[in-house]
Amino acid sequence: MDGCIAASAPVVAFEGTNPLVNPNFFAQGETYDCSSQVKASNIVNARTTNIILFGGASDLCKENFHSSWDIIFNMSTTEEGRKELAQIFRLCRTPNTYFEASYIADWVSNALSYMTMGSYPYASSYMLNGNGYLPPYPMRLGCSYLSQTFDSDNDLLAGVRDAAGVFYNYSQSLKCYDLNVNGNNQTTIDGELWNYLYCTEIFMPFGQDGINDMFWYDPWNSTASAQSCADQYKNGGPRPLWANTNFGGWQIGKGGVTNIVFSNGQLDPWRGGGITLNLSQTITSIVIPDSGHHIDLFFSNPDDTAAVKNAREYELTQIKEWTEQSKMRWL
Template sequence: MRTGVWDWAAAACILTLCFGCLHVIALKSQLFTRLGGLAYSSETPINYETFYFEQKVDHFGFLEDGTFKQRYLVADKHWKQPGGPILFYTGNEGDITWFCNNTGFVWEIAEELGAMLVFAEHRYYGESLPFGQDSYSDSKHLNYLTSEQALADFAVLLQNLKSTLPGAQRSPVIAVGGSYGGMLSAWFRMKYPNIVAGALASSAPIWQFPGMVPCGDFYRIVTQDFAKSGHNCDANIRKSWRAINNVSSTASGLQWLSDEFSLCSPLKNKIDAVGFKNWLQETWVNLAMVDYPYEANFLQPLPRWPIQVVCKYLGFDAAVSDYQLLHGVSQAAKVYYNYTGSSSCLNTSQTATGSLGILGWTYQACTEMVMPMCTDGVQDMFEPEEWNFQAFSDECNAMFGVRPRADWAGIAYGGKDIAAHSNIIFSNGGLDPWSAGGVTHNISGSLVSILIPDGAHHLDLRYSNDHDPPSVREARALELEYFREWIGQAKEAPRTASAP
């Protein structure tokens, strides 16, 4: 890596051309980050105040004494003072207002619990930039982008709020988060049980790390979603990759694909064809994540149960030509990218939501958030691609000048050995591919798993909807029951006597 100015062109080139490990990371980055694009109910107006808290850049060393302003949002309309509970959202890798607007569950239960809502932004995302515009300038400035530093931010912020806000000194805190935010929620309770009374970790893949779960399970679940949503749907997607290879082998075939899929930028060569397949792969994964039972907006509008709609175009029984098959694939893709018919063309870079958000998570994945994924083309509907840690490490080193620590998350957070902890709910949707790395069984009486068979990615955290399946309604009711139990436990706990 060059010294001095960050080489954005080289970084973009690596992300664009790599069909291996960093493609998977970039994909995951976009999947996690774009959760903020989900629409929320306009029937439930929300009001909050925005504040900024002076945080240390480095909580664990003493040489770097710089500070930055961490943004957080507060809604205390229903808070019952003194001692009313605090529901604390552990911010994801994105602008905190996205998650504030989309975590309807806490807004709907705040009045019933008499709770204050606090949404804390994760460092290096949104407006919480430790070094301002230089935060992403090079690896030296990115060095403080870790989950441990973020958790320490949350702990310091909460301690300050409880000590300075009248009536909050005895307020029990429950952490809530979804996806990476859910991982942080669980880890927050594990690392700071003196601050957090309990945690709801929704769709939190805390075991999606080396040696903990099979690397192919994520894509296997994506495939299962398509297999049960339409006849031969997964089988025909599996066949489509070879069809793309065949058709894209000629200049006329590349032009046909560009026209058939209404691409804004025509495919010109084999590298473009590889990028095109990556784009389609991501499309199918996105659909699995947001296969919600009602119309939703995930960067673009989607129908109810969108995979079922997609699979109507992919139900071929007999053998069809490559061109016929890919015509069906193009119609299916347009369900995701052009459901309203308002797009004149499809942009294969449309899924990128901002270079900083994607680069931020890519850096985290290149250091401590090492999440292996692989495909075999048999148990899943994708082209075979092995997980190659060395190649992944080399690409990270070329991009950032750092190498990942594959075992660090297990060491820092306990891996599968977490039975000593308590008061954490792990909720997972049966349709969500991230459940592959989630906790899907009870570990103890207070480390509990809630499964939502008809649920996609953290459906339980979204606003309630008339089309919600009974399983998610039951999950939310059970989560609320646990919240009440934890709040009661915290209030009954005796104060620790002061030392003489």
């Protein structure tokens, strides 16, 4: 192997890294996309400098999301509240229990993950596994439903529903929402496969504190997450430190490793677990403005931004240098 383009690769998102990964990086990255601007140090690892970046949305968006969770949880406690939630969110059936109703928050959160990763300047089928298209910058469209103040809690939740509907109702044909359907069958299967990979090889921290992000308080719990994986797959549980040992983490530049370009989209929430600065002259990093999950690996598109074109040009230049160096070794 002569070199590597590691696009949107969260190689420092695992336990055991030094400095330690911020376990809330993904939630903070999503919050960034729902904001007008934010300090970069608030959403990425400790080695990133303090710079102001622009999320492209309205701060009211993140504030409204943050306000919605307690409303959902409180309404989930009563039968009357659950019926009202079913009406507001246009659910196919009324939740019978607090657990079922409060899952609406996770259902919305899941949509936000896909929409923020899918921050591309053109309509794309990537996040839907080729079975439909999300619009350009879907999270910004979702935020357009929440970029205002609301007169009532019900109106706020209706805005949250419409924001999540950018993902779930991409076909604009759904009559009601099924909380057990993740976009489409292909996306559901893809999620199940990633969950297995997470539990076996890429076990990484995921948490949220509700202070530096727009979500509810749900801190990372390594023990509980490992036990959940063990119970689900009956495999004895993950090896929390294996991924950092295998991929190298921040020490990847030591031991003779060279010729890597780490690329990250500015709007990709995975960026907080990636390498976003040069580690050496031969292990470099680029952050692509206004871009989502590894857009630089996509086929070219007439609506590609100048930043995406520049990133690809840089990567191709590096690949050419690596292959030329390899040829010279055999002469």
